[in-house]
Amino acid sequence: MSRRTAREASMKLVFQMAFNDDHVDEVGAEDILAQAKEELNYNNYQYIETVVSRTESNLQKIDEYIEKFSENWKIDRLSKVDLSILRLAISEILFFDDIPTRVSINEAVELAKKFSTDKASGYINGILDQVANQLNKAR
Incomplete structure (x- = not known):
């Protein structure tokens, strides 16, 4: 299977973190990882773990970017799905x-189209574009 399938599995695990004090729930992760292991090649499975x-391990830094570019929105007001996709x-x-x-941004938009609301993909695209622009300026 594809990297897109691996991203979906990863998003589901990150989504679980939002309900488990921002840590991966080992028990809840078992089903997702078992299914991924059956469907994915080694590299894509390793991608999920990594x-x-x-x-x-970098949640605070990641969330700082989200808060910075989520104008007038606090992280706790974002839907857990959108937050997981952004993270x-x-x-x-x-x-x-x-x-x-661009691949990361496009794949995030596709995840939003599949798992979130109609407006979420544009919102996610906007935040990620701003993150990318800031990082490009810093490089």
């Missing part, structure tokens, strides 16, 4: 040099 781990995408943008930023 992106979720990096997201979890995953920003983690990719910050910590995965082998994934082009």
